[in-house]
Amino acid sequence: MSEALALDGIEKCYNPGQPNAVPVLRGATLRLDAGEVVALVAPSGAGKSTLLHIAGLLETPDAGEVRLEGQAVAARDRVRTHLRRDRIGFIYQFHHLLPEFTAAENVALPQRAAGASRAAAHKRAEALLGRVGLADRLRHRPAEMSGGEQQRGAFCRALANRPAVLLGDEPTGNLDPETAERVFAEMTEVVRDTGLAALIATHNLDLAARMDRVLRLRDGQVVAG
Secondary structure (H helix, E strand, O other): OHHHHHHHEEEEOOOOOOOOOOEEEEEEEEEEEEOOOOEEOOOOOOOHHHHHHOOOOOOOOOEEEEEEEEOOOOOOOHHHHHHHHHHHHEEEEOOOOOOOHHHHHHHHHHHHHHHOOHHHHHHHHHHHHHHOOOOOOOOOOHOOOOOHHHHHHHHHHHHHHOEEEEEEOOOOOOOEEEEHHHHHHHHHHHHHOOEEEEEEEEOOOHHHOOOOOOEEOOEEEEEEE
């Protein structure tokens, strides 16, 4: 299988050299292959959000290498911004949909930012939303949608630019168990069908056990679950 994302020897410390220094990652290493869904399990404060932010090029490590689709990621901000926009999708515990836009518009926006035409962006937005059962919610704004619908809309937005990697930070954490189950099932089905790689941080051990692999963050390092 082809490598979609790799972290090699990632180090991260906040306030380095200070009395209140907080070492978070200590040589963290992992690899995601295209088409696999991997759970990241760790207690609060262990550094999983930091790990996801570094994997998603939102933060830079103090040491170590991030590779995306087999290529080392350059340090230049412009390169990282384009990779983040085009090759990485994010979904969080809260949907973060823009309240003044409809579901279809929210999914079209990242495509428009990447240069897609309005017609092409809306066509893909409608196809993605329809895939997760939201064909009748295209013109609804987030406040007019249920929590599960909002999160499925956020998932579609994360896939809008056909990323190679999907990063999720507790994407079902705000949902009731039944809704979480449906959202998780739809997410994993689409991820496997499209061949991207997904790293999903979760506290839900039942959902984690149903992913292809489970990784744990322990003492700043990634270990098999």
